Amino acid sequence: MPEQSTDPEEGSALPCVLKRGARFEGLIALCSPARIDGCLTGEVVGSGLLWIGSSARIEARIAAPEIIIAGEFDGVAAASERIELLGTARVRAALDTPRLALAEGSFFEGRCRTHVECGSAIQPRSED
Numbered sequence: 001m002p003e004q005s006t007d008p009e010e011g012s013a014l015p016c017v018l019k020r021g022a023r024f025e026g027l028i029a030l031c032s033p034a035r036i037d038g039c040l041t042g043e044v045v046g047s048g049l050l051w052i053g054s055s056a057r058i059e060a061r062i063a064a065p066e067i068i069i070a071g072e073f074d075g076v077a078a079a080s081e082r083i084e085l086l087g088t089a090r091v092r093a094a095l096d097t098p099r100l101a102l103a104e105g106s107f108f109e110g111r112c113r114t115h116v117e118c119g120s121a122i123q124p125r126s127e128d
Helices: none
Strands: 002-003 014-018 023-030 035-036 039-046 050-054 055-068 072-085 092-099 100-101 107-118 121-124
Touching: 035 039, 039 050, 039 072, 100 107
Parallel strands: 014 035, 023 039, 035 050, 039 055, 050 055, 055 072, 072 092, 072 100, 092 107
Antiparallel strands: 002 014, 107 121
16 A cells, blocks of 8 residues: 655645655556655656655656656656646656646756647647
8 A cells, every 4th residue: 555645745645656765667557646756767657646756756758637746857748737846846858738837946948838628639729
């Protein structure tokens, strides 16, 4: 059973699938909201909120509805709802999301594509 995290930076308890100090290489498939605090190389596929804690060091391809990043992330992330970078985030990545939030103090280097959903298809935002 995953450890319940009660770190105040997250606002609510989420199951921690990779604790601080732990390392994992490969694919993690999540069927509920979860938190990663360790080191991960590979791929993460989630069906709910994915919280990347301030102690996390991730090099991966990530797909989840909502992604909140407080640690280090290098790779590619796609979120169907939103991606948020907290003040401690250090991100070098390609991001694809309809909404992006950057907190003061966060670091982002890379590419971000934002879009709006129209029905079931994702359409690029028109240039007005």
